[in-house]
Amino acid sequence: MSGTEITATRITGRQRPSKLLRKEYLAFYLFASPWLLGLLFFTLGPTIASFVLSFSEYPLIVAPTWIGLANYANMITDELIVQALKVTFLYSLGAVPLGLTAAFLIAILMNQGIHGIRVFRTVYYLPAIISGVPVALVWMWVLNPDFGVLNSALRTIGIQGPAWLFNREWVIPAFIMMSLWNVGAPMVIFLAGLQGIPQHLYEAAEIDGATTIERFFYVTIPMMSPVILFNLVLGVIGSFQIFTPAYIMTSGGPANASLFYGLYLYDNAFRFLKMGYASALAWLMFMIILILTLLIFRLTGRWVYYEGSIQS
Amino acid sequence: MTATTTSHADYHPTEAERPIWYKRKSVRKRISLWSNTIIILLGALILMVPLAWMLSTSLKANGEVFHLPISWIPRKILFQNYPDAITYVPFPTYYRNSLFIASLSVIGAVLSSSLVAFAFARLRGPGKNILFIILLSTLMLPSEVTLVPIYLIMRNLGWLDSYRPLIVPYWFGGAFYIFLLRQFFMTIPSELDDAAKIDGATFWDIYWRIMLPLSKPALATVAIFAFYDSWNDFRSPLIYLNSDNLLTLPVGLSSYMSTLGNTHWNYLMAATLLTLIPPLLIFFFTQRFFIQGAILTGLKG
Numbered sequence: 001m002s003g004t005e006i007t008a009t010r011i012t013g014r015q016r017p018s019k020l021l022r023k024e025y026l027a028f029y030l031f032a033s034p035w036l037l038g039l040l041f042f043t044l045g046p047t048i049a050s051f052v053l054s055f056s057e058y059p060l061i062v063a064p065t066w067i068g069l070a071n072y073a074n075m076i077t078d079e080l081i082v083q084a085l086k087v088t089f090l091y092s093l094g095a096v097p098l099g100l101t102a103a104f105l106i107a108i109l110m111n112q113g114i115h116g117i118r119v120f121r122t123v124y125y126l127p128a129i130i131s132g133v134p135v136a137l138v139w140m141w142v143l144n145p146d147f148g149v150l151n152s153a154l155r156t157i158g159i160q161g162p163a164w165l166f167n168r169e170w171v172i173p174a175f176i177m178m179s180l181w182n183v184g185a186p187m188v189i190f191l192a193g194l195q196g197i198p199q200h201l202y203e204a205a206e207i208d209g210a211t212t213i214e215r216f217f218y219v220t221i222p223m224m225s226p227v228i229l230f231n232l233v234l235g236v237i238g239s240f241q242i243f244t245p246a247y248i249m250t251s252g253g254p255a256n257a258s259l260f261y262g263l264y265l266y267d268n269a270f271r272f273l274k275m276g277y278a279s280a281l282a283w284l285m286f287m288i289i290l291i292l293t294l295l296i297f298r299l300t301g302r303w304v305y306y307e308g309s310i311q312s
Numbered sequence: 313m314t315a316t317t318t319s320h321a322d323y324h325p326t327e328a329e330r331p332i333w334y335k336r337k338s339v340r341k342r343i344s345l346w347s348n349t350i351i352i353l354l355g356a357l358i359l360m361v362p363l364a365w366m367l368s369t370s371l372k373a374n375g376e377v378f379h380l381p382i383s384w385i386p387r388k389i390l391f392q393n394y395p396d397a398i399t400y401v402p403f404p405t406y407y408r409n410s411l412f413i414a415s416l417s418v419i420g421a422v423l424s425s426s427l428v429a430f431a432f433a434r435l436r437g438p439g440k441n442i443l444f445i446i447l448l449s450t451l452m453l454p455s456e457v458t459l460v461p462i463y464l465i466m467r468n469l470g471w472l473d474s475y476r477p478l479i480v481p482y483w484f485g486g487a488f489y490i491f492l493l494r495q496f497f498m499t500i501p502s503e504l505d506d507a508a509k510i511d512g513a514t515f516w517d518i519y520w521r522i523m524l525p526l527s528k529p530a531l532a533t534v535a536i537f538a539f540y541d542s543w544n545d546f547r548s549p550l551i552y553l554n555s556d557n558l559l560t561l562p563v564g565l566s567s568y569m570s571t572l573g574n575t576h577w578n579y580l581m582a583a584t585l586l587t588l589i590p591p592l593l594i595f596f597f598t599q600r601f602f603i604q605g606a607i608l609t610g611l612k613g
Contacts, residue, residue: 114348126359
């Protein structure tokens with residue numbers, strides 16, 4: 001009897017929300033309205049527009065014309081796209097694993113206990129807060145073949161350094177080296193993650209006779225795996241979006257050896273005014289990022305451990 | 313026995329009681345403490361080289377900049393480089409422009425994002441869960457996808473060569489800022505709202521008088537992030553601004569680079585260092601929020 005009563009009130013409750021609740025619904029949409037409008041005009045609308053534009057030709061001075069899949073078909077024969085993908089993947093393959101490994105090792109050293117950890121944490125994080133044009137300019141001067149500090153240091157130990165940004169083979173290694181300057185950003189995240197690992201896990205492992213190395217591989221790595229995965233995904237996505245350093249330091253040169261994908265996209269849109277082709281490039285990039293992210297999740301699914309979840 | 317090997321915290325033997333292996337372990341610990349510190353110190357020194365090199369170059373005479381072998385301490389320290397550098401280009405104008413744009417962007421980001429975050433953290437509304445999932449998925453969308461259409465929108469509005477394309481988007485709440493604030497609002501006990509509601513407070517009162525005052529650290533984090541996003545942005549001003557008197561620092565610096573890059577690295581480094589002063593000052597005074605914010609997003613993600 002009482003059961004039916006409850007269902008009855010539930011149904012009427014769903015059909016006609018109380019005046020108070022309706023007021024709350026209205027308030028929700030009012031408070032959320034800045035973002036809802038932004039979503040419409042700066043995200044959803046432009047995303048749809050970009051998709052449509054990727055099937056059209058739009059040189060900006062005349063109205064866009066529908067050309068079907070021509071933009072995507074043209075990509076296959078576009079040698080510069082192949083070059084841009086090659087540059088971006090090469091950079092990504094170097095910068096992401098090197099950066100994460102270095103950040104992880106530094107975080108472990110710091111976590112084992114060092115003198116002045118707070119000061120060092122700040123010093124390591126400092127380069128990460130500087131970004132964009134100033135970083136590009138400072139590194140251009142550091143990497144200057146004749147008067148830069150890097151080649152001068154190499155000269156004192158008897159090595160004639162390469163021309164870095166002016167050399168086709170060395171320009172990507174130079175960009176990778178520069179990316180390592182940001183090691184502090186993933187490092188502080190790893191450090192916080194390491195400090196969050198419960199001490200009793202290590203104690204339990206020690207009682208079971210685990211060595212330091214075993215404790216590292218069976219406690220530290222599994223407990224840190226979600227954080228490692230997150231930084232891995234972020235790192236890969238980030239390398240596809242590199243624009244400023246490439247634009248400032250090399251403009252893609254020499255001989256397109258540093259034509260990053262983000263730069264090629266910008267050039268198409270705002271130098272060659274090929275708005276349609278640039279949109280198609282953006283969608284290709286989006287698809288690559290999505291596939292890579294899914295791939296990373298799939299490949300690492302086995303060893304990523306989420307606390308509280310049951311491993312199957 | 314297990315007590316000595318496992319939990320050191322509640323077992324404090326006197327010096328005489330300690331077995332030999334224990335002492336050895338403590339020696340080992342001290343050695344590792346110092347060797348770790350030295351490795352970290354070396355790494356820190358290497359990381360500081362580019363900054364030191366910038367400072368050193370910015371104080372050198374032009375002849376010394378192109379002199380081998382390189383020197384770290386200028387023969388004559390030329391502070392005059394700084395005033396000289398900023399007269400070469402309308403640097404004070406760029407500085408003012410950047411500060412103006414960044415300030416309005418920060419105000420817009422904090423106000424709008426906190427409003428939306430309040431809705432997601434505290435209010436019930438039909439479709440709220442779906443909207444929240446959409447909010448999180450927009451974080452995955454690379455800005456390159458919307459780059460061209462947003463440019464076309466701004467162009468149709470007649471906003472090219474003005475600050476509006478650089479400021480207005482911040483007033484519509486950033487997904488990342490909203491997420492960050494929403495997570496923080498969720499930690500504030502809802503008993504506070506209930507008590508206020510009984511006293512007749514409106515939703516606006518709860519937002520303005522309870523949530524915002526209690527969320528100062530999170531609001532500061534969002535303000536700092538928005539400042540850095542706006543201050544460092546290079547691509548947007550490059551796309552939207554043409555007039556020389558409207559340019560921001562990053563674009564101004566890059567044009568400075570193309571005129572002086574081969575001849576006056578001392579001036580260029582001085583100008584670069586001046587550009588870094590606001591972000592560096594903010595970092596040193598608000599480190600706590602800064603690193604905390606970075607960690608929060610890194611671990612929760």
